[in-house]
Amino acid sequence: MKRRTLMSLMAGLSMSALLTAPALAADITVGMSWANYQEERWKIDESGLRAGLEEMGATLVTADAQSSNERQASDIDGLLARGVDALLIVAWDSEAVIPSVERALAEGIPVIAYERQIEYPGVFYVAFDPVEVGRIQARELVKVQPKGDYVIIKGSPTDQYAHYVLTGQKEIIDPLIDNGDIKIVGEQWTDGWVPDNAQKNMENILTAVNDKVDAVLASNDGTAGGVVAALSSVGLEGIPVSGQDGDIAALNRIALGSQTVTAWKDARELGRLGAKVAAALASGTAPEEIEGAVVWDKGPKGTAQNAAVLAPVTITRDNLDVVLDADWISKEDLCAGVTDNAPDACK
The missing domain is CATH 3.40.50.2300 (Response regulator)
Incomplete structure (x- = not known):
């Protein structure tokens, strides 16, 4: 009525x-x-x-x-x-x-x-735009790691958004795979986007490839957190890792240097x-x-x-001031634990 x-x-x-x-x-x-x-x-x-x-x-x-x-x-x-x-x-x-x-x-x-x-x-x-999210992730990883062994930790297989993100990632990396610059050594879906599942997937891949990984395309910040935990356990914290959303923990990881990029939404x-x-x-x-x-x-x-x-926004160490200026995160949360090699946003 x-x-x-x-x-x-x-x-x-x-x-x-x-x-x-x-x-x-x-x-x-x-x-x-x-x-x-x-x-x-x-x-x-x-x-x-x-x-x-x-x-x-x-x-x-x-x-x-x-x-x-x-x-x-x-x-x-x-x-x-x-x-x-x-x-x-x-x-x-x-x-x-x-x-x-x-x-x-x-x-x-x-x-x-x-x-x-x-x-x-x-x-x-x-x-x-989920396809652009994937492009952002892959572009930034390729900038800092144009060659090497890559892992893709995908999102939930039942979420079409995760498939779109993968499409965007592949638009950027497939030409580099075809010419031999990049090799995909591991690729897994993450049930429910759950960080613990992402961590287990990453741990299994690290075991399978004897820890020989140069970069990880993680499809969101939650899975990136699981990936970074797995990498840290084998001394690989700091290799390029992507994410999306702009989670508080992820932005702090970017400031600390353990995550490379988030597609901020x-x-x-x-x-x-x-x-x-x-x-x-x-x-x-x-x-x-x-x-x-x-x-x-x-x-x-x-x-x-x-x-x-x-449109999502690319956030790296070079422009963390963008999320500060938007009142998305406090400087205290962004820069927690940051000491040496601090980004400009934490100085």
Whole structure:
């Protein structure tokens, strides 16, 4: 009932008009189904999402699937029963969640796949460009280690985002593999993106290659933490390692010199973008009319979806001031334990 009223009120309004008229969003409730809220970054995303919705007068309700497909399905049923007007989902498994997506769409509830793509017709995709994340990681490692034995510690095999990151990495390193400059000596998926799993995978690879590793493409900062722990145990701390997200611990590792790069994703901004898209769709704005909307058809099924995609930022020791200036991290946290060879941001 309230959705139809809002749709008639919003007919013909642009996205910018929507954002300048928060009263029109005052009757909107947005649901968010988190795959596993324990991850550091989702708390930051939620702060941006909640703030963006509150500024428009909308309400956010959330549920945490705690790394369970069954729990996520139950959570989504619960959010739909509460009468949400739009549903954002961070999928634990992008295929397993599809029946829940179908139920939401059948009820006329707009569905937004948040960061982790759900490749299904009618689902809007909101994310930081995952292919560019992979490019950033590989570019920076190749700059400092253009030749040698590389390991790839990939993300979760059930998360399409991890596959996109790998695509970006390979765009950069495949020509160097083909000409013999780089050799991949180990490559493993990391179930659930869990750092302990990444550490075990890295330890097994180190054993298999007698610790002969020159660089590691770790797909996010959590897996990078596991990788660095494994490398440290065999005296290899300091070889090039990549990551993504801009986790506090990862930025500190960059300052310390045990991680080379993170593809920083200001999750506060993605949260705000998710809020804008959810409010617009719930208010009847056509997906293709959302400001900045593009067609995303890079998935394995080739499904064309409307999407809003933000650009990640390369962060290395040379520009750590960027995250300081953005109030993403305190200087105390960034520079904890840094003594010799401090980056400029820690001087």
